[in-house]
Amino acid sequence: MQNQSQQSVPVSVSDSHADSSRTEMLRAEICSSSELSFLMEAHDGLSAAIAESAGFKGLRASGLSIASSLGYRDANEASWSQLVDVVERIVDSTTLPVLVDGDGGFGNFNNARLLACKLRQRGAAGIALEDSCFPKTNSLIGERHPLVDIDEFSGCLRAVKDTVGQDLVLVARIESLIAGHGMDDAISRAHSYADAGADAILIHSRKSTADEIFSFVHAWQNRLPVVIVPTKYYQTPASAYRKSQVSTVIWANHAMRAAIAAMRRVCHRIFTEETTASIEPNIATLDEVFELLRYDELARAEARYLRLS
Known part of the structure; x- marks a missing residue:
């Protein structure tokens, strides 16, 4: 991969080969790498360029950060079309693969597959969808976090997979621990989402320690790669994630918070x-x-x- 100084012209999102290469780069980071991977949050072209210059190998287009940068709350106040437009600027500003936070897909299976299709057209490398009800509320706010039925969300994942195939890395985000449904529900959902075609599982927790995360990883037995977002349990060292064989760590909102x-x-x-x-x-x-x-x-x-x- 050429670095920024070697690149003679900006990468074009119309270059299907470039888009395919970015998808494979993200797949390698999340699904194939034997090393712990890190994705840095980006919320616009500038933050994306800064993250690339810092040395990160992949980006996460953060729903919270994008909404905040647009002056919206992270409660599906920004539309899917606004999200797609911001992702295009992020993609155009770097050579890195971008995993997009797609929330719950902005509706049912049809909205989710439309979103995935549009993100593929704009050059995204992957999409993460969560099993929270629409409209969602940020996972770290309040106590009310209703979840979509397992079968319904599995159908949503299948619809996305049937639409974009291998052109996007599909990450299924499980909110069971956020909603207080417990570990058994989280594992049950993980198995269903894997069967529906997810490439990786993102398990989320709002605890100040990573105990829930490690319990999930142990019970899951690495059937699919595990992605985590240590916003609350930030004092856990990366060595602990490596030891537990976590695949990928997402630094989810730190560029936006630093900017504020x-x-x-x-x-x-x-x-x-x-x-x-x-x-x-x-x-x-x-x-x-x-x-x-x-x-x-x-x-x-x-x-x-x-x-x-």
Whole structure:
């Protein structure tokens, strides 16, 4: 894979070979790699480019982060078409594969397969669907988290798989532990979702320790790769995930949260100090912005294609 500095032109989402390659890259990270993989959250083209420059090999288009960046709550207030548009910008801004947080599919099986089809067209490499009812509420808010019937969600997964085949990596996200339904329900759902065609299982927990996660992994016996989101149990070291043979860790919202904290500090200081002099040493320079977004490529292209008399 070419790195950003070697790439002469932005990757085109119309390049089916490039899209296929990204899907295989994501499949290798989640399903084939013997090493623990990490996906970094992205919510727009800029955060995607930053994650790639940091060295990550894959991205997760986060529902919470995308909704927040658009000024919406993570309660299906942003539409599926808005999600798809943001994913296109993320895909166009990097060479990395993108796993998209598709929530519950924005409706029934028909909505889910339409979403998957559109994401494939825009260059996504995978989609994660969760078994929460539409409209969903963020898993870490409140106590009411109704789940879709196992058979209904299995049908949704089959519909997506029949629509996109191997063109997207399909991750089934289980919310049993979030909803308080217990480990037996989580394992039962995992087996049903595997039979329905899921490529990997994402097990979610809101506990401050990873005990639930390790219990699930032990009971699941690695029938399919396990993906986790340690937003709450962040003090667990990566070595523990490696030991338990977790496949992939998603850092789900940290770029967005970091941006909020940084922008708040800067806005407050500019407002109170009425100058930017003191904050200039602590923010990105314009040259860094130009380098990150490859203005040099545009200059080379102008020299090649823009013939002025």
